[in-house]
Amino acid sequence: MASQRGRLTMGLVLILLAMTALAGRALQLQAIEAPAYASSAASKIQRAYTLHPDRGQIVDRNGTVLAASEPAVLIFADPLMISRNGIDERVSMGPLETQKAAAAPKAIAKILAKHLGGRPEDYRQMVTKTESDGSLARYALVRRHVPSYTYDLIKKDLAAGKWYGISATQDAVRSYPSGTVASNVIGFVNSEGQGGAGLEYALNKQLAGTEGKESYEASTYGRIPLGRATLAPAVNGTYYTLTLDATMQLTTQKALASAVASTGAESGEAIVMNVKTGEVLAMASMPTYDSSNLSAATSNEMVNHAIQDSYEPGSVQKVLTMAALTDQGLVTPDSRVDVPASISSGGGTIKDAFSHGSLALTARGVIAYSSNIGTTLLTRKMDKATFIKYLKSFGLGATTGIGLPGEAKGSVPTASMPDFTRDQISFGQGLSVTAIQEAAAVAGIVNGGVYHSPTIIKSARNGQGEAVKVPVSTSRRVISAKASAEVRNMMEAVVTLEPSRAVAGYRTIGKTGTAQRIDPSCHCYRGYTASYVGIGPAENPSILTYVVLNNPVKGHEGSGVALPVAQQILSVALPRYGVEPSTSKPPKAVLEYQP
Known part of the structure; x- marks a missing residue:
């Protein structure tokens, strides 16, 4: 009897200790470490993108356009999404899904090369980019100033193959519809989108406008409808009318x-x-x-x-x-x-x-x-x-x-x-x-x-x-x-x-x-x-x-x-x-x- 009573007491003590440990852990998770975990979770579902303004037009005294921005996009990749071909990290992939995900980087690189020029190998590093800690990146720049029509063709091929991980934002391209007219005065915009000569250089800050930023919560499958979102709109550049005719x-x-x-x-x-x-x-x-x-x-x-x-x-x-x-x-x-x-x-x-x-x-x-x-x-x-x-x-x-x-x-x-x-x-x-x-x-x-x-x-x-x-x-x-x-x-x-x-x-x-x-x-x-x-x-x-x-x-x-x-x-x-x-x-x- 004494032995049974001792074992029972010991069992109750162990159960009490286990319950105390679980309660302590629950307290730690729900009260002490909750903000940190919430912040970590929020950061993993947070997406932020730069919104590019339209560069200001330059026109002559009668309104003839000498320099303008035409619709175009900036194409970027999400290497982590590409590595799983759009399947959420929390979902286990089956054999077929794993096989398709393994083929995604190569297939997407081939589509990009088809429409943007170059070889598929030129895009492999972008679609498989890693961070300094070795983890796959969530953002990699592919190409700026891509005509919207070209991106539409890329999206069509991606959809046909059911490939995921390529997106785009607005990124207008500079054009000079009057050709050589006043080119030594107007100047040009370089490959980085900065004025390189003439008024494009002298007025670059004003013409460039101010970048905006969009931030929202998203899962692998896209934006979370009721998630937190912030938007600071881009401010388009200044529009100049010249004395030139x-x-x-x-x-x-x-x-x-x-x-x-x-x-x-x-x-x-x-x-x-x-x-x-x-x-x-x-x-x-x-x-x-x-x-x-x-x-x-x-x-x-x-x-x-x-x-x-x-x-x-x-x-x-x-x-x-x-x-x-x-x-x-x-x-x-x-x-x-x-x-x-x-x-x-x-x-x-x-x-x-x-x-x-x-x-x-x-x-x-x-x-x-x-x-x-x-x-x-x-x-x-x-x-x-x-x-x-x-x-x-x-x-x-x-x-x-x-x-x-x-x-x-x-x-x-x-x-x-x-x-x-x-x-x-x-x-x-x-x-x-x-x-x-x-x-x-x-x-x-x-x-x-x-x-x-x-x-x-x-x-x-x-x-x-x-x-x-x-x-x-x-x-x-x-x-x-x-x-x-x-x-x-x-x-x-x-x-x-x-x-x-x-x-x-x-x-x-x-x-x-x-x-x-x-x-x-x-x-x-x-x-x-x-x-x-x-x-x-x-x-x-x-x-x-x-x-x-x-x-x-x-x-x-x-x-x-x-x-x-x-x-x-x-x-x-x-x-x-x-x-x-x-x-x-x-x-x-x-x-x-x-x-």
Whole structure:
């Protein structure tokens, strides 16, 4: 009896101890460790994906699309799901299911290669990706920017074979429907979806928008209907409207391309600008490229020569020189100057591009005949500090603030420059400019003396459709209205000197430029820069065209190779923008006088 009672007691103690242990374990699981287990379980069923915004469009002033995002997807794999071919980890697989799951990575890789290109082996690592701890990953990027139609074909093949583990999210692809039109201005988006050049680069953050994120609970079979879910929507990028006119841009590019080809020039640039606002209507750079076909582009084609190239401007610079002289009251169009065959300067000799004896020219004649000697003699009336102050007020020696990447500053000598440098820069050598600087400077001079900084962005609105502030043109007076009228008078003589330079129906003004080019390889002058600036109408300047040809080999004078291009562009631009034909005749131009 005592023995039985002892065994019973011992049994009860053991049962009590077991129950206590079970209760303790239950307490540990349900009270102490419950949050940790819940968190672990939640993490295993949690799915989170990045939501990609649409990149903002870039359009011309009339709404023509220059850059846009087309529907596409990002394809990704779930290697763990692929390893079980969609069967939940908590479910035991039968022999047939195990066999099919083992074949899944190879079969899916084959389908991806069929529609995305390459070999099946190229995708095996993606569909079998593992984490650092050796476990199969739940996410592996397969391909970005896949056309939606291509993904539909992939889904069709996956469904036909009953394969699981491939999904996709929105991931638009960049397109340039206007081809080469303004490609040097617009730029391109690289394979990583980032702006690589032009406005795509300069405005990348704004155009890209803000990524969103979606998080939800899911089982192997998909989203849990009543599970927790959060959504932070993506914010689409900013939509930009440019001042460019795609039609005018195409016209300008064609005219410039023809000139570059016919003269054998290394490159060329052309600008069409609204004189009264500073808006750039066209900015062409040749040779050019197609932003949609970067593999075929060369380094020279991808340069925006209109803002990135610094060069000595040659005789177009005489417009700026005369603007400073007239504003100071030192010169009028009828000022007289005796022009010898040559003059000494800094131990050297200054000559004109044409041979002549002694000439008796007016200041108007100096511009019309483009006399380096006459310009130098007139400029010597002005002190160097004042001269440099004017050139800087015209915008030389500094970027214009147009907002395009890679803009060069050019260079302007200091007021302490030697006399021979002052002589050189008076007719366009000894300093450097960019095409956009020179065009804006001349525009300001002929616009009643009011300079407008050039602009290329007209307006913008963000992903919510709200207006966004953009850089606006700044204005300043650089010369008096009287001086502006006098410079225009001189420039009109350039056109009336040769009737073939006129634009039918309009009185126009202009200035030719022919400058020797500095060759960096020898630090010497070799080759030429030919240019011409044309503006119309003379009575009320509205549209400016500026054409520059770099190192042409079949003709090198601005009047012969650049003037016809600017004339062609201007003849299209003036009526296109509603500029009424001239109703008056040019004034009589007195170019020479009797000593």
